[in-house]
Amino acid sequence: MTIQPTDFGTLRRWVRRTQSDHRERGATAGNIYFAVLFIAVVGGMLHRQLAVIFWPVHPNASELAGSALVLAGVGGLFLALRRLGPLGLSRPAASWFLTAPVSRRRLLVPSLRLAAAGAGLAGALYGVAVVGHVADRPMPAAEGALLPVVGALLGIVILLAAVAAQSGPAWGGWADNLAYLLLAAGLTGFVVDSVIDAPRATASWPTTAVAATTAALALVVIVLLAIAVTRLAGTPNDRILEAAKTAGTLLDSAFGVEPSFVTEMVERRYWANRRLRSVRLWRRLPVLTAQDLLLVRRRPRRLLWIAGAVALPTLLAHAPAWVLAAAVLLGGMLAGGVSTGNVRTDAGNPVMLRLLGLDSRSAITQRLWVPTLLAGLWYAAALALLDALGDLPAGPWWALGIALAPVGSVAAIRKARAGFVRNELLPLDTPMGTLSPGPLVNSVVGPDALLLGLPALVEIAQGHPLSWTTVLVQAVVSVIGARAYVSGTTATDRVELAAIP
Amino acid sequence: MVDQPAVDASGLYVSYGSTPVLVDVALRVPIGAGVCVTGENGIGKSTLLRCLSSLQRPDQGKIRIFGRSPGSTPEFWRQVATTVEPPTWYPGLTVREHTELVCRAHGQDPDEAGVDAALEGFGLAGHADAIPPSLSSGQKQRLTLALTLLRPSSLLILDEPEQRLDHQGRATVAAMLSQYVADGGTLLMASHDDVFAEASGAEITTMESLAAPAGTGS
Numbered sequence: 001m002t003i004q005p006t007d008f009g010t011l012r013r014w015v016r017r018t019q020s021d022h023r024e025r026g027a028t029a030g031n032i033y034f035a036v037l038f039i040a041v042v043g044g045m046l047h048r049q050l051a052v053i054f055w056p057v058h059p060n061a062s063e064l065a066g067s068a069l070v071l072a073g074v075g076g077l078f079l080a081l082r083r084l085g086p087l088g089l090s091r092p093a094a095s096w097f098l099t100a101p102v103s104r105r106r107l108l109v110p111s112l113r114l115a116a117a118g119a120g121l122a123g124a125l126y127g128v129a130v131v132g133h134v135a136d137r138p139m140p141a142a143e144g145a146l147l148p149v150v151g152a153l154l155g156i157v158i159l160l161a162a163v164a165a166q167s168g169p170a171w172g173g174w175a176d177n178l179a180y181l182l183l184a185a186g187l188t189g190f191v192v193d194s195v196i197d198a199p200r201a202t203a204s205w206p207t208t209a210v211a212a213t214t215a216a217l218a219l220v221v222i223v224l225l226a227i228a229v230t231r232l233a234g235t236p237n238d239r240i241l242e243a244a245k246t247a248g249t250l251l252d253s254a255f256g257v258e259p260s261f262v263t264e265m266v267e268r269r270y271w272a273n274r275r276l277r278s279v280r281l282w283r284r285l286p287v288l289t290a291q292d293l294l295l296v297r298r299r300p301r302r303l304l305w306i307a308g309a310v311a312l313p314t315l316l317a318h319a320p321a322w323v324l325a326a327a328v329l330l331g332g333m334l335a336g337g338v339s340t341g342n343v344r345t346d347a348g349n350p351v352m353l354r355l356l357g358l359d360s361r362s363a364i365t366q367r368l369w370v371p372t373l374l375a376g377l378w379y380a381a382a383l384a385l386l387d388a389l390g391d392l393p394a395g396p397w398w399a400l401g402i403a404l405a406p407v408g409s410v411a412a413i414r415k416a417r418a419g420f421v422r423n424e425l426l427p428l429d430t431p432m433g434t435l436s437p438g439p440l441v442n443s444v445v446g447p448d449a450l451l452l453g454l455p456a457l458v459e460i461a462q463g464h465p466l467s468w469t470t471v472l473v474q475a476v477v478s479v480i481g482a483r484a485y486v487s488g489t490t491a492t493d494r495v496e497l498a499a500i501p
Numbered sequence: 502m503v504d505q506p507a508v509d510a511s512g513l514y515v516s517y518g519s520t521p522v523l524v525d526v527a528l529r530v531p532i533g534a535g536v537c538v539t540g541e542n543g544i545g546k547s548t549l550l551r552c553l554s555s556l557q558r559p560d561q562g563k564i565r566i567f568g569r570s571p572g573s574t575p576e577f578w579r580q581v582a583t584t585v586e587p588p589t590w591y592p593g594l595t596v597r598e599h600t601e602l603v604c605r606a607h608g609q610d611p612d613e614a615g616v617d618a619a620l621e622g623f624g625l626a627g628h629a630d631a632i633p634p635s636l637s638s639g640q641k642q643r644l645t646l647a648l649t650l651l652r653p654s655s656l657l658i659l660d661e662p663e664q665r666l667d668h669q670g671r672a673t674v675a676a677m678l679s680q681y682v683a684d685g686g687t688l689l690m691a692s693h694d695d696v697f698a699e700a701s702g703a704e705i706t707t708m709e710s711l712a713a714p715a716g717t718g719s
Contacts, residue, residue, distance in 0.1 A: 271593050271632050278597035278630050280611075287605040291594065298593045341592040349589035355648060356606035357579040493574045 008097075008106040054125065055132035062198035064189055066134030072186025073126050074158060077119065078179040081162035083266075084250075085243030086115045087235055094244035104233040108240075112163065112232065116225075119159035120152040127151020136201045143207045146214050153217040160224040166239050167231070180301075184308060191311045194318075195389055242269075257439045258421050267341060274298070288358070288366035292339040296370060299338060306335045306374070310381040317391040324391075325460035328382055329450045332408030333415065335378035336371030340416035343367050343497070347417040350496040360497050361490040368409050368482070375408025376401065395466025400456055403475035406482035407453040414485070415446025417497055452481035505568045507532045507656050507687035508553060513562035515548050522548050523559065526711045532567075532655075535678070535688035535703035539695065544708045546691035547585065547660050553689065554583045554658050566656065579607070582654035584645050584662060590633040596620070596644055597629040600651055607652045614651055622673055623647045639665035643674075650677055657681060659690040663697045675700035 020028070043050070061069070087108055089098065097107055131139075131147045165172040192198075246265065253261040276298070281290035296303065309331060316324045346353050346363065353363060380401030387397040421442040428435045455474040459466055490497070508530040515523040522545040530536045538546050551557035553564060555571035564571055571577060591599065597620065601611040620626045623643040628636060633644055642665045649657065657678070663671050671694070678701035682688050692698045698705050 267592055268634065272635060274593070274632075276593070276595050276630055276632065278595045281598065281601055281605060287602060290605075291591065291598075291602055294598070295593050345589055345591055349586075351586050351588040352591065354578045355582065355588065355603055355652065357575055357652070358606055359575040493576075495573050495575055495578055 003101045005101050005103055008102040011097075011100075011102060054129045059132070059134055059137060059200065061133040061200075062193055063134060063201050064198035065193040066130055066201070068186045068189025068193060069126075069130050069133070070186075071182045071189060073130070074154070075179040075182030075184075075186060077122060077126075077155060078158050078162055079176065079183065081115070081119065081159055082165060082176060082179075084246055085111075085166060085239070086119075086159055086162045087111045087166055087232075087240065088243030088247050089240060091244050091248040094241055098237060098240060104235070105229065108232045108235060109229065112228065115159055115163075116156050119155040121155075123155020123158070124148040124152035127154070134201050135205070140207050143205065143210050146207075146210045150210065150214050150217060153214065153221050156221050157217065157224065160221070160228050163228050163235075164231075166243075167235055168239065187308065187312070191314055194315050256421075257423065257436065260420060263344075286362075286366040286369075288342070288363060289369045292342060292367060292370035295341060296339045296374070302338050306338060306378060307381075309334070310378060310385060313382050313386060314389055314391060317386070317389070320461075321463055322457065322461040324386075325457040326450075328379065328386075328460070329404070329407065329453045329457065330447065331382060332375040332379045332404060333411040333447065333450060336375035336408040336412030337415065338374055339370040340367075340412050343413055343416040347419055347497045353495050353497070358495070359490075359492045360494050361486060361492050364413065364486055364490045364497065368406075368413060368486070371409035371412045372405045375412065376405025379404040379408060392460065393463060393465045396468060396471060397466055399468070399471045400459070400466060400474060403471050403478055404453055404456055406478040407450060407456075410452065410482050410485045411446050411449040414449045417489075418442055418445040449481075449485065452477055505532070506530055506565075507534070507567055508689055509563075509565040509568075510549075510553060511563050513549070513552060513564070514560045515545070515552065515557070516560060523552070523562075524712055526562070526708075528553075528711050530687060530689050532687055533682070533685050535682040535701060536690075537698035537701070537703035537705050538689075538691045538708060538711070539693065539698070539705055540691075540708035546708060549708070549711075550583070550585050550658050550660050550689070550691055554581065554585050556583075556585060579653075580655045581658060582649045582652060582656070583658040583660075584649055585658060585660045587641070588645060588648075594632070595630050596625055596633055596636070599633060599644070600648060603648050603652050609651075609653070616651065619647045619651050622677070624670060624673075639667070639670070642666065643670060646674060650681065654686065656687045656689065659688070661692055662690060663692055663694045671697050672700070678702065 088094075088111055089107070093107075125148075127148045127150060130151070131144075135147070161175065165175050249261050249265045253259055279294065281287060281294060283290075285293065313324060313328050313331065316327050343364075353360075356363075358366075378401075380398045383392070383397035383401040386392045387395070422438045423436060425437045425441065428437055453474070455470060455477055459470050459474075506529050508528060510529075511527040513523045513526040514521070526545070526549060528536075528538075528549070538549065540546055548557065552559045552562075553566065553571065555564075555566075555573065555577065566577065567580060569577075571581075591602075594602065597616065600616045600620065604611045604614045604616060617626070620629055623646065625640060625644060625647065628640060633641060636644065642662075646659075646662055649659070659678075662674055662678070666674060675697050678688055678690075682702040688701065688703055690698070690701070690703060692703075695705055
């Protein structure tokens with residue numbers, strides 16, 4: 001028996017008409033009205049800040065920084081698109097249309113159209129920002145108009161590369177690695193730019209060169225787009241389903257204001273794609289510490305990023321000193337967070353802790369060691385680098401980093417134990433409208449423990465030479481704070497880790 | 502105390518909204534005995550086991566596990582092992598490493614505790630390097646049982662352990678449970694399979710009989 005494919009366009013129109021019948025009259029127009037009003041109000045409120053981001057009064061970045069921005073943007077956009085799909089369907093469409101006898105190409109073309117619009121818009125905005133920060137002024141009008149178009153076309157080229165990689169060719173993994181390298185190279189460029197006095201762009205680019213680049217890119221986009229559309233039907237079902245789940249999880253996360261949905265999805269996918277070999281846990285270490293070390297050993301790429309991020313505080317060398325200090329403190333918390341996936345599991349569901357029969361105090365004490373090690377190494381390296389580059393006054397900054405280790409680890413563990421966002425908290429009425437305090441409270445749990453690093457923060461903010469007395473004060477505060485955290489939020493007669501300690 | 506039972510519950514009442522699930526339920530399981538509670542779906546077997554495991558608070562009633570109130574203390578969870586709740590698996594830890602972690606947390610040497618033999622017995626030897634979320638539901642059920650049986654305990658509370666197991670798997674698990682009881686452990690489980698329950702060395706009792714004024718499980 002031969003089944004004739006159903007006309008997908010007719011089917012989609014029928015679905016839209018039926019959905020529209022169930023909505024109240026004018027609901028769609030109302031939604032559009034509120035969206036436009038929201039953009040207008042926010043745009044009006046933030047236009048100065050947006051101008052600083054996209055088109056400062058005077059170009060303020062070097063050519064090196066501009067190149068770094070482009071590299072990081074290309075790598076970042078490719079990776080973001082790969083994580084999103086980029087081709088996907090809504091969850092209902094994935095359930096009902098993917099298995100229906102409809103043209104796969106017609107099913108996926110709207111998704112490609114939407115993704116191209118998104119990537120083009122992102123590329124154009126990014127292009128405007130790069131040009132605004134780097135290009136010499138005054139700029140010929142034609143060039144000013146063409147450069148965002150170059151950005152948009154480049155965004156679409158990156159999207160089409162991601163679409164090709166979605167079909168699962170052997171080079172997909174290599175392309176991801178290349179994108180990671182571009183992102184890393186871009187970040188390295190920023191760091192180098194902040195250290196050396198890189199030259200500014202002195203003359204605007206020739207208009208003919210920009211026009212030729214635009215034309216060449218447009219041609220590439222047309223050819224690649226034609227190839228992509230003809231090959232759309234070959235996109236494997238599992239990749240489309242995965243993208244549909246990603247889109248669904250992101251929507252759930254946004255509507256529920258619950259970022260942990262996304263964290264869990266990313267974590268689950270990471271491990272699902274890894275091939276592991278069982279090893280013995282280190283016998284000389286406490287069992288949960290050994291487990292944390294094993295987890296860290298199995299995340300080499302994350303460790304590499306954390307190691308590379310040691311250089312990022314140097315980007316803030318010219319920012320207010322307290323901003324630099326806060327960024328350093330926050331960085332140690334993120335470094336300590338590499339191994340806290342196990343704490344998150346136990347905080348979310350204590351079944352394994354009950355099976356292990358360990359009390360919460362032993363569990364948290366054992367779980368603190370690896371984050372302390374990671375945070376200590378990160379703080380010491382970051383502060384030593386700032387010191388070596390002359391961004392800090394004289395003193396034993398590496399020692400202050402080690403003294404800060406418990407601060408980063410307590411903050412990381414506290415963040416991992418925060419659990420779900422508490423949406424049951426009473427909403428607050430503000431002049432800007434009703435505000436749900438749940439997400440705010442949840443985002444503060446963890447970073448609030450960084451207050452234990454106050455002696456270091458004050459020291460960096462004041463800009464005085466660092467003395468061993470300050471290091472000692474910080475060490476004492478860190479250790480007392482960590483001990484107070486453990487004894488105040490755990491108990492020897494309780495297994496469960498409380499959701500919000 | 503010699504006469505002290507492993508499980509001693511009386512006058513248990515639990516209702517979900519206006520629907521009563523447990524009405525004046527009593528159960529007594531002596532130390533070293535095996536009891537299997539049977540009954541149709543929705544009659545309250547899982548609710549009873551959850552109450553006895555301290556995972557749910559009854560509306561009324563008295564529960565004593567080895568003479569003490571069940572709670573969330575580490576002492577309680579070192580005595581009691583249960584599969585009433587499915588575990589959330591640790592990220593990036595293989596099947597074998599989960600078993601080793603549980604053994605080492607209880608001070609056991611994984612080799613002496615028989616990790617490899619347990620994985621072999623539960624048909625998981627070929628999946629030792631897999632992460633638990635990638636296993637089928639039946640394999641996850643067997644891994645949970647393996648973890649529960651590998652670690653030392655005095656009381657096993659199992660909710661339908663035969664579910665999602667094939668014929669051979671049921672025979673293997675039943676033999677292990679029978680050995681557990683023979684070694685002095687106390688077994689309390691809910692099941693729909695009378696043959697499995699008898700092979701596990703458990704005495705069968707119905708939920709209806711537990712609700713009777715004189716209802717006892719042993």
